[in-house]
Amino acid sequence: MKQLVIKDLYVSINDVQILKGINLEINAHEIHALMGPNGQGKSTLLSTIMGDPKFHVDSGEIYLDGKDVLSMEVDERSRAGVFLGMQYPAEIPGVNNSDFLRAAINARLDKPIALFKFIEEMEGAVKDLGMKSEMAHRNLNEGFSGGEKKRNEIIQMKLLKPQLAMLDEIDSGLDVDALKVVADAVSELYEDKEMSLLIVSHYERFLDLLKPTHAHILLDGKIVETGGYDLVSKIDSEGYEWVYEKYGVDR
Numbered sequence: 001m002k003q004l005v006i007k008d009l010y011v012s013i014n015d016v017q018i019l020k021g022i023n024l025e026i027n028a029h030e031i032h033a034l035m036g037p038n039g040q041g042k043s044t045l046l047s048t049i050m051g052d053p054k055f056h057v058d059s060g061e062i063y064l065d066g067k068d069v070l071s072m073e074v075d076e077r078s079r080a081g082v083f084l085g086m087q088y089p090a091e092i093p094g095v096n097n098s099d100f101l102r103a104a105i106n107a108r109l110d111k112p113i114a115l116f117k118f119i120e121e122m123e124g125a126v127k128d129l130g131m132k133s134e135m136a137h138r139n140l141n142e143g144f145s146g147g148e149k150k151r152n153e154i155i156q157m158k159l160l161k162p163q164l165a166m167l168d169e170i171d172s173g174l175d176v177d178a179l180k181v182v183a184d185a186v187s188e189l190y191e192d193k194e195m196s197l198l199i200v201s202h203y204e205r206f207l208d209l210l211k212p213t214h215a216h217i218l219l220d221g222k223i224v225e226t227g228g229y230d231l232v233s234k235i236d237s238e239g240y241e242w243v244y245e246k247y248g249v250d251r
């Protein structure tokens with residue numbers, strides 16, 4: 001079954017048209033890389049799928065496993081299995097990291113997770129991501145370094161086990177070793193055959209570790225090119241100049 005289906009999606013922010021007819025289908029057990037120059041609408045697309053009310057859907061449809069995503073609130077989307085690892089994770093003062101996570105998990109379960117089981121999973125995830133165990137007990141992202149925030153997003157993903165995980169430049173600001181740790185954690189989750197991934201990244205190094213099955217280029221609010229891993233390599237070696245030229249878009 002097709003996990004995510006997006007049909008002719010138009011999205012605006014403050015009456016400025018950002019997405020101009022996005023069509024995208026992601027099946028179970030596919031990894032899609034979403035590339036494109038800065039400011040073309042990649043984060044807008046991911047945030048719209050997650051349900052950020054800042055982004056106004058003018059027209060179009062989004063379905064997850066046949067369910068109408070646009071009619072759902074953010075928390076319903078999360079319960080339906082949508083996850084967004086953010087480009088700039090917010091600091092939430094006064095909210096304990098593990099309390100936040102347990103609440104997020106419980107919101108998605110019919111019966112609350114047993115405390116013992118939660119602690120075990122949380123400690124496992126913190127360890128897998130190479131973070132200090134005290135991380136779990138600090139306030140959400142407060143005083144975390146850039147890399148720690150990114151790794152904390154992956155801890156959330158590991159515990160929430162989403163059906164569709166979207167990662168927005170999760171690799172930016174990570175050193176080479178952290179990059180590997182994060183890629184390994186994502187790959188491990190992806191062994192779940194029902195899961196699919198939509199990954200925004202500018203770096204072949206990260207994408208090479210994850211081996212996307214599909215790659216897309218977003219330019220001026222539209223997906224203009226779709227291919228396989230070869231497209232990632234082409235962008236890495238040639239940049240975006242040819243894409244601007246081919247589609248007659250000014251820089």
Ligand code: ADP
Nearest residue numbers: 013014018037038039040041042043044045054
């Ligand atoms: P990308 O992720 O591809 O770099 P974005 O989706 O972040 O691009 O941004 C697409 C366009 O939308 C840019 O021109 C950006 O300036 C604009 N934009 C994004 N967020 C906002 C906002 N909150 N208010 C106004 N414009 C925004």
Ligand code: MG
Nearest residue numbers: 037038039043
């Ligand atoms: Mg950007």
Ligand code: MG
Nearest residue numbers: 042043044087
């Ligand atoms: Mg972005």
